[in-house]
Amino acid sequence: MTELTAVRTVDYHTGGEPFRIVDTRAAELPPVPGDTVAERCATAIGPGGSGTAPRRGELDDVRRLLVQEPRGHAGMYGGFVVSPDDDGAHLGVLFWHKDGYSTACGHGTMALGAWAVDTGLVAAPDHGDVQVRIDVPSGRVAATVHRDGGRTTGVTFRNVPARVAARKVPVATTLGLAEADIAHAGACYASVRARDLGLEVSRAALPDLVRAGREIRTALATHPGTWHPGGPLLSGVYGVILYEELPDTPFGPHQRNVTVFADGQIDRSPCGSGTSARLALLAQDGRLGAGEDLLHESVVGTVFTGRVLPSDGGEGEGEGEGGDGVVTEVTGTAYRTGEHLFTLAPHDALGPGFLL
Numbered sequence: 001m002t003e004l005t006a007v008r009t010v011d012y013h014t015g016g017e018p019f020r021i022v023d024t025r026a027a028e029l030p031p032v033p034g035d036t037v038a039e040r041c042a043t044a045i046g047p048g049g050s051g052t053a054p055r056r057g058e059l060d061d062v063r064r065l066l067v068q069e070p071r072g073h074a075g076m077y078g079g080f081v082v083s084p085d086d087d088g089a090h091l092g093v094l095f096w097h098k099d100g101y102s103t104a105c106g107h108g109t110m111a112l113g114a115w116a117v118d119t120g121l122v123a124a125p126d127h128g129d130v131q132v133r134i135d136v137p138s139g140r141v142a143a144t145v146h147r148d149g150g151r152t153t154g155v156t157f158r159n160v161p162a163r164v165a166a167r168k169v170p171v172a173t174t175l176g177l178a179e180a181d182i183a184h185a186g187a188c189y190a191s192v193r194a195r196d197l198g199l200e201v202s203r204a205a206l207p208d209l210v211r212a213g214r215e216i217r218t219a220l221a222t223h224p225g226t227w228h229p230g231g232p233l234l235s236g237v238y239g240v241i242l243y244e245e246l247p248d249t250p251f252g253p254h255q256r257n258v259t260v261f262a263d264g265q266i267d268r269s270p271c272g273s274g275t276s277a278r279l280a281l282l283a284q285d286g287r288l289g290a291g292e293d294l295l296h297e298s299v300v301g302t303v304f305t306g307r308v309l310p311s312d313g314g315e316g317e318g319e320g321e322g323g324d325g326v327v328t329e330v331t332g333t334a335y336r337t338g339e340h341l342f343t344l345a346p347h348d349a350l351g352p353g354f355l356l
Helices: 037-045 058-067 106-118 206-219 272-284
Strands: 006-014 017-023 078-082 091-097 100-102 128-136 139-148 151-158 163-173 176-184 188-193 237-249 252-261 294-297 303-308 328-332 334-343
Touching: 006 058, 006 106, 017 058, 017 106, 037 091, 037 100, 058 078, 058 091, 078 106, 091 106, 106 128, 106 139, 106 151, 106 272, 106 328, 106 334, 163 188, 163 206, 163 272, 176 272, 188 206, 188 272, 206 237, 206 252, 237 272, 237 294, 252 272, 272 294, 272 303, 272 328
Parallel strands: 017 078, 091 128, 188 237, 252 294
Antiparallel strands: 006 017, 006 334, 078 091, 091 100, 128 139, 139 151, 151 328, 163 176, 176 188, 237 252, 294 303, 303 328
């Protein structure tokens, strides 16, 4: 970090989950080697492949500076805007969190859609919709930005196809035995019913939910259902979704969840790509009929609405997972929270900071 003096960011929140955007092209930050976003993500993660091993490199120093205290916090999330794979997308992104990098981020995709319109990168009407196409490590996704009266009123995230990999996998935790359903939706998610562990999805239960999420992730580390045919980059449990059923709405199922990802990080939103994973499971169970939506709540009370598209609804978007799967859309809101110029004083003994 000795040569880095300042980093400019634009911050959003989507359903309460932060997303800190750094445009590496405008800032002239050092590029990550690789011909595609997926290759750059693999390079950033490093040979360990887990995304949590120590990393080297100037751009990763920027990540640590922005996610660690005193400039960030353990719950911070963000992305480096990079060039897309080709002219079919408006931008590419490398998603990051306190422990490293991720292959998917639905809430970040929604924030990037709003940012692309706010900055004029993608022209948008005062009334109507505009689609922002984004290359992420798991493939090409889209954020449809909804506009009314000259302002953004919501964003719909179309993910890569989501597919179910395993059902009712027994997992032992210190809170008891539970069953996990595994689905891939740009990243691998394990879904567990919270009440099977004697828990409810609430703020008061967060310490136990985080402990359970960590234990479940560890228990499933070698399960074959966590392997993705696309290779190691997309394999391994990224997030554990602890959910509870709420009374159905007239439009379909209603659930509340907390997603514990990376090394015990909590998603404040209902989790965009995690919602895609839940939709794939609900579709397989026959609980989502034509035209029905999942009302998906977070632990802080924010809501995403998700749906499974007809089999011919992809139209070229949501590519990258390969093979079978369902195409999903998740709608939420994203709001700008600030613009920042972060600096590192040359004699600051804390350097890029610390995490508690």
